Every structure is written in structure tokens, then in C-alpha cells.
Amino acid sequence: MNVPFVDLKKQYAPLKQEIFAGFEKVLDSMQLFLGENVQTLEKDFAQYSGAAYGIGVSDGTAALQIILRAMGVGPGDEVITVAHTFIASAEAIMLTGAKPVFVDIDPNTWLMDVSQVEGKITSNTKAILPVHLYGQTVDMDPLMDIAKRHKLWVVEDACQAHGAEYKGRKAGSLGDAAGFSFYFSKNLGAYGEGGFISTNNEDLAKKIRMIRDHGSGVRYHHDMLGFNGRLDELQAVVLRVKLKHLPEWNVLRRAHAKQYNQLLSGLKVTTPFEKSENSHVYHLYVIRTENRDELQNFLKSKGVFTGIHYPIPLHLQNSMAYLGYKKGDFPVTEEVTSDILSLPMYADLEEEQVKYVVEMVAEFQAGNKS
Numbered sequence: 001m002n003v004p005f006v007d008l009k010k011q012y013a014p015l016k017q018e019i020f021a022g023f024e025k026v027l028d029s030m031q032l033f034l035g036e037n038v039q040t041l042e043k044d045f046a047q048y049s050g051a052a053y054g055i056g057v058s059d060g061t062a063a064l065q066i067i068l069r070a071m072g073v074g075p076g077d078e079v080i081t082v083a084h085t086f087i088a089s090a091e092a093i094m095l096t097g098a099k100p101v102f103v104d105i106d107p108n109t110w111l112m113d114v115s116q117v118e119g120k121i122t123s124n125t126k127a128i129l130p131v132h133l134y135g136q137t138v139d140m141d142p143l144m145d146i147a148k149r150h151k152l153w154v155v156e157d158a159c160q161a162h163g164a165e166y167k168g169r170k171a172g173s174l175g176d177a178a179g180f181s182f183y184f185s186k187n188l189g190a191y192g193e194g195g196f197i198s199t200n201n202e203d204l205a206k207k208i209r210m211i212r213d214h215g216s217g218v219r220y221h222h223d224m225l226g227f228n229g230r231l232d233e234l235q236a237v238v239l240r241v242k243l244k245h246l247p248e249w250n251v252l253r254r255a256h257a258k259q260y261n262q263l264l265s266g267l268k269v270t271t272p273f274e275k276s277e278n279s280h281v282y283h284l285y286v287i288r289t290e291n292r293d294e295l296q297n298f299l300k301s302k303g304v305f306t307g308i309h310y311p312i313p314l315h316l317q318n319s320m321a322y323l324g325y326k327k328g329d330f331p332v333t334e335e336v337t338s339d340i341l342s343l344p345m346y347a348d349l350e351e352e353q354v355k356y357v358v359e360m361v362a363e364f365q366a367g368n369k370s
């Protein structure tokens with residue numbers, strides 16, 4: 001059996017006609033940027049995420065960078081985040097000229113250890129950037145409490161968390177602003193690049209709109225430094241069609257995760273820990289396992305494709321060497337990085353495929369014991 005890591009062709013087939021009809025309308029009108037589709041998506045995805053304002057942008061990295069710029073974060077400032085994430089979480093901070101400051105992760109959820117944040121706050125700290133990694137939200141109530149006491153901005157990195165919930169509230173409505181990615185493989189993905197910003201802060205929303213379009217509110221009047229961070233109409237067509245299916249797709253992802261959890265329960269792996277107050281949307285289904293690299297190769301030989309998210313923690317990346325971190329600085333992050341493995345996960349995954357993946361993990365472990 002072949003189990004790809006994601007299967008976009010399967011998702012596309014039933015949506016094809018509707019997407020093409022939308023493309024045709026856009027191309028007939030030649031309104032290619034910031035038209036009806038982007039505007040409707042902005043309204044609908046903000047509403048879905050429980051936020052008052054939505055701004056479509058070019059990608060998730062731009063989303064985070066634009067938010068930070070709108071908050072006035074820049075050279076000399078510090079932003080607290082985690083080293084266990086995709087590079088873009090810290091890259092967005094660095095692109096503003098500010099410095100990322102890392103804290104370790106919680107050993108159960110593998111998300112920002114909120115109890116370590118306060119100890120990292122200095123007079124230069126401007127913001128905290130929690131990452132809702134894999135599709136589960138960070139413990140936001142205590143984090144917002146810290147931010148409030150120290151007058152810091154909170155930027156949710158919700159790039160992997162479309163529709164994830166914390167105490168019944170959605171990612172995107174939990175901090176001062178949130179950045180989403182519509183990278184093709186995300187729970188809500190474009191057919192190219194795309195991103196989104198949600199916020200309940202009207203003043204911030206105004207600045208964000210301007211920064212994504214060269215610092216301009218009125219054409220050719222550039223009142224602040226911005227850049228080209230716009231979302232295009234063709235991507236917005238795809239996203240509007242897919243957004244209607246996102247709730248049901250997230251339900252399916254959760255069902256697949258449950259099946260994985262049950263079938264893997266007798267094996268020597270650690271399955272994801274979902275906190276009771278959360279609704280995890282399993283952008284990635286990540287286990288911890290002994291002999292990770294050997295298992296990954298074995299699975300590949302059996303037609304099962306997996307990933308490692310992520311193999312090198314950010315504090316040990318060459319591009320971050322100037323920050324002065326060293327091996328051993330974030331022990332939980334480093335330990336988790338060494339044995340995580342992302343199993344195939346997408347809404348269209350079939351029960352038989354999940355069963356086969358687990359059978360292959362069991363076969364590997366049985367072979368390894370003898």
C-alpha cells in the first residue's frame with residue numbers, strides 16, 4: 001500500500017469545477033488583486049476565527065512580519081518565542097530588525113512553556129510570539145496575563161492552527177493579532193502562496209492593511225514603510241472554496257488522530273498529548289519514537305511517507321548563530337527534536353491507510369526487538 005504524507009490530488013478532484021468557475025470570473029474581469037474574492041475571504045475567515053478584522057496577505061511569514069511592524073517592533077527590541085518551530089516564526093522577528101529570545105517547550109504538549117516566559121522579559125521586550133505548533137494552541141490565558149502585566153504585545157503564530165480551539169475560542173482570536181499561512185499543505189491551503197492576519201484591534205488592522213500594500217491607504221500615497229505583501233484574487237478563489245470544507249476536514253483529521261492513538265497505544269511510541277481544554281486540529285500528527293531515522297527509512301521502504309518537523313531547533317541554526325545560543329540551552333526542545341516523527345495526516349486519509357501505517361510501525365518494532 002502507498003500512503004503519501006499528504007494527498008492534495010484527492011482533495012482537489014471534487015472541488016475542481018467550483019474552483020475553475022471562480023478562476024473564470026476573475027480572469028474575465030481581470031480584477032487580479034484585492035478584489036471581491038480577497039475581501040470576502042477576509043470577512044469570512046476572520047469570522048470563522050472569531051476575530052473582528054481579517055487581512056489577506058502573501059504568506060505566513062509576511063503575516064507575522066507585518067503584524068510585528070504594525071506593533072512598532074524593530075531594531076533593539078526583543079520578542080520571546082520558541083526554538084521548536086518552523087524557521088519563519090523567528091525569521092519574521094529578525095526581518096523587523098528585532099531579536100528573537102527563546103524559551104523551552106512543555107515536555108507534554110511540545111508547545112511554549114509559558115512558565116518560562118516571565119524570566120526572559122527585559123526592558124527591551126516588546127512582544128511574545130506563541131506558536132500553536134502542529135495544530136494545538138498554547139496555554140493562552142496565563143500568557144495573556146503575563147503580557148498584560150508587562151504591557152507586551154502577543155502575536156499568535158497560527159500558521160498551523162486554522163480552526164484550533166482553546167477553551168472554546170479559536171486560534172486567531174486569542175492574542176492581539178494572529179498570523180496564518182495558506183501554504184498548500186496547511187489545513188486551509190492555497191494553490192501557491194497565501195497568508196492571513198486576524199485581529200480585534202481596529203488601529204492595528206488599519207496599519208496592517210497599509211503595510212501589506214507599500215504603506216499605502218490611498219494609491220500612491222505612502223504614509224509608512226511597507227512592502228508588497230498582498231494576497232491575489234486567484235488564491236482567494238481557492239481559499240474561499242476550501243474554507244467551506246475546513247470544519248469538516250478538521251473533524252476528519254481529529255478522527256484520524258483518534259484512530260492512530262488507539263492503534264498505536266500498544267506500541268513503544270509517545271502519541272500527541274491533547275490538553276482537555278483544547279481542540280487540536282492535527283495539521284501534523286507527530287509521535288516520539290526510538291530509532292526514529294531507522295523507522296522513517298523502514299516506513300519509506302513500505303510505501304509510507306513521513307516527515308520531521310523539525311530536525312534542527314532554531315537556536316542551533318547557522319542563521320541564528322549570532323544570538324549566541326549553544327547546544328544544551330533548551331533541553332526539552334533538543335530531546336524532542338531528536339525523536340519526533342510526523343505520520344501521514346490529511347482529511348482524505350482512509351482508515352485502511354492509518355491501519356497500514358501502524359502495522360508497519362509494529363513490524364519495525366517487532367524486527368528491532370528480535
Ligand SMILES: Cc1ncc(COP(=O)(O)O)c(C=O)c1O
Nearest residue numbers: 059060061086088089159181183
Ligand atoms: C509555524 C509556522 N510559522 C510560520 C510559517 C510561515 O508560513 P509561510 O510558509 O506561508 O510563509 C509556517 C509555514 O510553513 C509555519 O508552519
